[in-house]
Amino acid sequence: MPELPEVETVRRGLEPVLVGTPITQVRVGEKRLRLPYPENFAARLAGRTVESLARQGKFLIAMLDSQEALIIHLGMSGSFLVLGGAEAHGTGNGAAARHTHVVFHLVDGTEIRYADPRRFGLMTLASAAGLASHPLLARMGPEPLGNEFNAGHLGAALAGRRTSLKAALLDQHVVAGLGNIYVSEALHAAGLAPTREAASLGAGKRQGAAACEKLAAAVREVLLSAIAAGGSSLRDHARTDGTLGYFQHSFKVYGRGGEPCRRAGCPGTIKRLIQNGRSSFYCPRCQH
DNA sequence: ACACGGACCTGAAGGC
DNA sequence: TGCCTTCAGGTCCGTG
Numbered sequence: 001m002p003e004l005p006e007v008e009t010v011r012r013g014l015e016p017v018l019v020g021t022p023i024t025q026v027r028v029g030e031k032r033l034r035l036p037y038p039e040n041f042a043a044r045l046a047g048r049t050v051e052s053l054a055r056q057g058k059f060l061i062a063m064l065d066s067q068e069a070l071i072i073h074l075g076m077s078g079s080f081l082v083l084g085g086a087e088a089h090g091t092g093n094g095a096a097a098r099h100t101h102v103v104f105h106l107v108d109g110t111e112i113r114y115a116d117p118r119r120f121g122l123m124t125l126a127s128a129a130g131l132a133s134h135p136l137l138a139r140m141g142p143e144p145l146g147n148e149f150n151a152g153h154l155g156a157a158l159a160g161r162r163t164s165l166k167a168a169l170l171d172q173h174v175v176a177g178l179g180n181i182y183v184s185e186a187l188h189a190a191g192l193a194p195t196r197e198a199a200s201l202g203a204g205k206r207q208g209a210a211a212c213e214k215l216a217a218a219v220r221e222v223l224l225s226a227i228a229a230g231g232s233s234l235r236d237h238a239r240t241d242g243t244l245g246y247f248q249h250s251f252k253v254y255g256r257g258g259e260p261c262r263r264a265g266c267p268g269t270i271k272r273l274i275q276n277g278r279s280s281f282y283c284p285r286c287q288h
Numbered sequence: 289a290c291a292c293g294g295a296c297c298t299g300a301a302g303g304c
Numbered sequence: 305t306g307c308c309t310t311c312a313g314g315t316c317c318g319t320g
Contacts, residue, residue: 003313034296034297034315034316058313073314073315076297076313076314077298077313117297118299118312118314119296119297120297120315161290162290163290167291167292179313180313234312235300235312254313276292277292278314
């Protein structure tokens, strides 16, 4: 479930229950995630309090009262579930329990479960002082909802790149937080084809600056709408209370191959193609 | 430096 | 019923 809007939805769900309430115990499953857990992972979290919960791109960053930060990525299939004291009984034994890898117990009886069937997610610890230079975060591009992300940045980041616009926007060094769904949606909103060469929007190209303006605005608009809808729920719930986000009902192109374009007045049909091994969806009629 | 294919995992869905 | 293939919201590594 996790591109920027889903991760932000998770952050907003966890923040009120997790921040300020001490962690009493952390239990970790047998199988590792994308990275091995750090030394004494559970012990370094027990007794700690999360002081703030931030998001950077698709990462969640929990600052602890121990001068350490817990870095979390949800990979392809990671999700959190918050259970109040009364619900937090029994481990369950269904598919969800089989894929629950980390459980945080809080002092007020709240239980926070991290499940991740494919185990492409990760949790690790870093010193607060070294957080910005951590290898997972150091070279990440700007936040698409922040001031650093604008047409000027896009023009500079795309200049000279011979790959497709689709592949360039999936690159977390160009802009942080976009994934396969929102790249397709943003390109449609901007009227730009995913197959277009990234360099054609680069600094100095004719019409490049105008296209970058449209693209930056489209990225922002799509992400804000998705966050307002609680993210998209495809194969998993998006929210920490187990309920669904509903932005998937607003998709203009993603997953809509063969269906009519939803741009007002456009008679086109959405096409699916594979780029760098991943599906792209676009309208050949209104995206150029 | 960049670009690309494959690898890492599990599960669901569809065809035969 | 079962077996096979394809696909899935991500990213990292090795190879040109």
